[in-house]
Amino acid sequence: MSTAIDRVNGRTVTEPRFDPVALAEADAIRARTEAETKAILVEAEGKAKAEQTLAAEEAEKQRIANERANMRLEKERADHQAHLAKKAAEKAKSDAEKERAEQAEAEREAGEAARAKEQQRTENLWKWGARGIYAVGLVIAAPVQFLAFWDEQRPFMVAAPALLEGLALVLACGAAWAVAHRRDVMPYRIGIMLGAAVAATINLWHGITDPAIGLNAGLIGAIASLGGPIVLMAYEHGIAQKADGIPSRRERRAARRAKSREDAAKAKARREKEDAEHAATAAKALAESRDREEQKRRDNDRKAAHDDVWKVADAMRSARGSLYVTEQIWADAWYRVTGSKVVGITPEIEAQSRAAQTRMKVATDVPIIGDFSQVSSQKEVRPKKDPDAPDGRRFNGGTPPRRTPGDTLPYTAVAKKQAALEQTRPTATKESK
Numbered sequence: 001m002s003t004a005i006d007r008v009n010g011r012t013v014t015e016p017r018f019d020p021v022a023l024a025e026a027d028a029i030r031a032r033t034e035a036e037t038k039a040i041l042v043e044a045e046g047k048a049k050a051e052q053t054l055a056a057e058e059a060e061k062q063r064i065a066n067e068r069a070n071m072r073l074e075k076e077r078a079d080h081q082a083h084l085a086k087k088a089a090e091k092a093k094s095d096a097e098k099e100r101a102e103q104a105e106a107e108r109e110a111g112e113a114a115r116a117k118e119q120q121r122t123e124n125l126w127k128w129g130a131r132g133i134y135a136v137g138l139v140i141a142a143p144v145q146f147l148a149f150w151d152e153q154r155p156f157m158v159a160a161p162a163l164l165e166g167l168a169l170v171l172a173c174g175a176a177w178a179v180a181h182r183r184d185v186m187p188y189r190i191g192i193m194l195g196a197a198v199a200a201t202i203n204l205w206h207g208i209t210d211p212a213i214g215l216n217a218g219l220i221g222a223i224a225s226l227g228g229p230i231v232l233m234a235y236e237h238g239i240a241q242k243a244d245g246i247p248s249r250r251e252r253r254a255a256r257r258a259k260s261r262e263d264a265a266k267a268k269a270r271r272e273k274e275d276a277e278h279a280a281t282a283a284k285a286l287a288e289s290r291d292r293e294e295q296k297r298r299d300n301d302r303k304a305a306h307d308d309v310w311k312v313a314d315a316m317r318s319a320r321g322s323l324y325v326t327e328q329i330w331a332d333a334w335y336r337v338t339g340s341k342v343v344g345i346t347p348e349i350e351a352q353s354r355a356a357q358t359r360m361k362v363a364t365d366v367p368i369i370g371d372f373s374q375v376s377s378q379k380e381v382r383p384k385k386d387p388d389a390p391d392g393r394r395f396n397g398g399t400p401p402r403r404t405p406g407d408t409l410p411y412t413a414v415a416k417k418q419a420a421l422e423q424t425r426p427t428a429t430k431e432s433k
Contacts, residue, residue: 130235134172137228138165141203144221147213148206164202167195168229175233179240189237192229199225295324302330309337 145161175188200222207218302325303310313325313333322329334343340350 126235126238130231133231134169134228137224138169140224141165141199141221141228144203144206144213144217145199148202148210164195164199165225168192168199168225171195172229172232172236175236176239179236185236185240189233192233196226196229299325306334309333312337 142161142165145164146158149157149160171188171191175185175192177183178185178188203221203225204218207213207215207221210218299310302313309330310325310333313330316329316333317325320329325333331341331343335341338346340346
């Protein structure tokens, strides 16, 4: 048994009824609230993930930047160390070369000093040896001449040996003066030899004729009279050649050998150059021969295949004064005859090519019809009208007939479904936002 309240405060109480509209609105509000809440959560989660991703990317970028900076620093450090090592190596090499140059210069100077010292020593030996020989010869020849010229009736003749031997000595001193002052030394040498010859003749004559002197003493005196001046003159001759810069026989022989080697090297280089020139000339002649053969083949081929163009090209060649039909002349003649700037293309070939290109463009640009077509009509297909049917505008002055329901074809089911989807899509998108 149930109890119901019929009146409250003088008003009749009615039972509550089910309102589907309010329920739908409440469900819609709840769904929208839940959707907005989820959107906010998704957006917050997306922002958090985006921030995390951004932070991770920034950290990765910073790490890469730091790594690149470290790599750049290591590269610069390595380059600097390599530069220092290169500088050290160059300095060590320069120091070694400088040390070797200084050592070579020191060795050269030491060698020159030793050579100069040896030359000075040998020159002193030669000088004092020549003077010693002259003195010994004077000691031997003078007594012989004193014995030869001694006469108690004429004591003044004792000065004759001094005259004869002193003549050669004084002329030898004159020859040394001439060498030192770079004068002509030949007259002094002639005087030396004449004085020495006279003294040697006197010594030899008195040795043969005077028993008190004897042949041996006379012969030795003659040799002494000639030997001393000859040795001294040979010494002065060497000094004169050295002062005048006249090369010795050894130096002349070495110069001839060096000149012979230089001439042989020049002759070899000249032969090699001539051989290279001959080889280059032969190669050039062979290349020219091949070019002529190739040009002849090309001319014959063009003349046989394109006689009309060849006549024009040959006329242009003759007018331009060219030896043969060049590629430029052939291109100009081809253009003049065929009108094409591309050699080998004729109007027929160009027309055929363009027709083929047109067919290819048509085949590639037309739409696909059939099951694989990407575009289909949104209207239903209406059967074609009978071509013999009367025109509805024939008897109304050309005015189109009045449209009535059913004249327009309805949309297909697929088009209706697509339209419904496109109509609901903006609403859903707006609600999701």
